[in-house]
Structure formats: C-alpha cells, structure tokens
Amino acid sequence: MxxxxxxxxxxxxxxxxxxxxxxxxxxxxxxxxxxxxxNPVELLLSALAACMIKGVERAAPLLGFDFSGVEVRIQAQRQDSPPQVIAISYELIVDSPETDRRLELLHTNVRKYGTISNTLAASMPLSGLVRRA
Incomplete structure (x- = not known):
C-alpha cells in the first residue's frame, strides 16, 4: 500500500x-x-488529467504503443445544493499512428489502472472517449 x-x-x-x-x-x-x-474543482480535474497522462506513459511501453503527444480535455458538472461535482466527462487525445483498435486498448489500460480515475468513477459518472490528434 x-x-x-x-x-x-x-x-x-x-x-x-x-x-x-x-x-x-x-x-x-x-x-x-x-x-x-x-480552484479546488480545477485541481481535482487536473489530478484526473495527470493520472490519465501518466497512465499513457506507463501503458505505452508495455503495449509497444507509439505516440508523440497526449492532451486531455475535461469538463465537470457541479450542482449547487449540496455543492458537489456530479459528473465528469473527458476527451483523451493521443497523437499516434497506431490503429483505432490499439488506441482503444490504450484507453482501456488508462482507465483500468488509473488511481484517480478509479477513485472518481466509484463516486460519480466518469465518461470519456479517446481520439487521435
């Protein structure tokens, strides 16, 4: 631990x-x-983005995945009463010549092994997609 x-x-x-x-x-x-x-919500979303980028860095060598860049775009929905984030959506953008199937495999690994993404997904809807830059 x-x-x-x-x-x-x-x-x-x-x-x-x-x-x-x-x-x-x-x-x-x-x-x-x-x-x-x-602000606090932006820090939370930044933690998720960092987790996903680190996940790409970790999974790429294991998968023999070729990429030259990663960008993550994240949006959150916040309700006022009680104040809380109720849903997060993201777009994982990878600059890579890999096939769509391999891109999805990378995305699966990033989601499966991400500490922050797993923590957030357990407490609210966390949805997203991967696409090529």
Missing amino acids: LNYAITARRIDAHGSVSGAREAVVQLDTSLGGREDAL
Missing part, C-alpha cells in the same frame, strides 16, 4: 499554496476568485 501526503497553507485572503516534496502549487482559495491559480 502506498501513502501520499501534501501540506497546504493559507497565504492571505487571496490564496494559498500546496506542496509535496519540491513542488508547490498556487491555490485559488479567494472568495473573489483568481485567474492565476486553480
């Missing part, structure tokens, strides 16, 4: 920072919002 830890702290009324190891991320914790930092 792996354990993870971060530390987050308030800087002022306009924002906070979060960090692990040598990495630091600016957080939008301001009531007015900030353009230069990610």
